[in-house]
Amino acid sequence: MADVSRLPWAITDHWDWQVHAACRGMNSELFFHPDGERDPSRSERVAAAARICASCPVREPCRDWAHRVAEPYGVWGGESEQERRESLARLRRG
Numbered sequence: 001m002a003d004v005s006r007l008p009w010a011i012t013d014h015w016d017w018q019v020h021a022a023c024r025g026m027n028s029e030l031f032f033h034p035d036g037e038r039d040p041s042r043s044e045r046v047a048a049a050a051r052i053c054a055s056c057p058v059r060e061p062c063r064d065w066a067h068r069v070a071e072p073y074g075v076w077g078g079e080s081e082q083e084r085r086e087s088l089a090r091l092r093r094g
Contacts, residue, residue: 017065022056023049032074033081046080053078067091 018024023031031049033042053059053075063077066084073081 017058017061020058021062022052022058026052028074031076046075049075050078050080 030045030052033045037045053062056062056078059077061077063079065071066076066079067088070088071084075081076084079087
């Protein structure tokens with residue numbers, strides 16, 4: 001029998017949580033900044049996205065995924081790009 005222990009796991013194991021996301025089917029522009037976006041527009045967009053994330057049933061797996069892959073763009077699990085960078089830096093410092 002072939003050794004399958006080194007094969008990657010099913011992709012659905014990574015993404016099943018997305019089916020239940022509050023943002024599913026929404027315009028992704030709310031969660032990802034357009035080129036050249038600056039405050040106050042950026043802060044308002046991030047706050048609107050975070051409000052959607054606040055009541056999302058899969059907020060934690062979403063944020064965990066973004067941390068695990070060091071996602072550089074967008075609002076994931078209620079965290080902006082800057083908040084995620086700061087959170088990951090705190091975790092690295094211990």
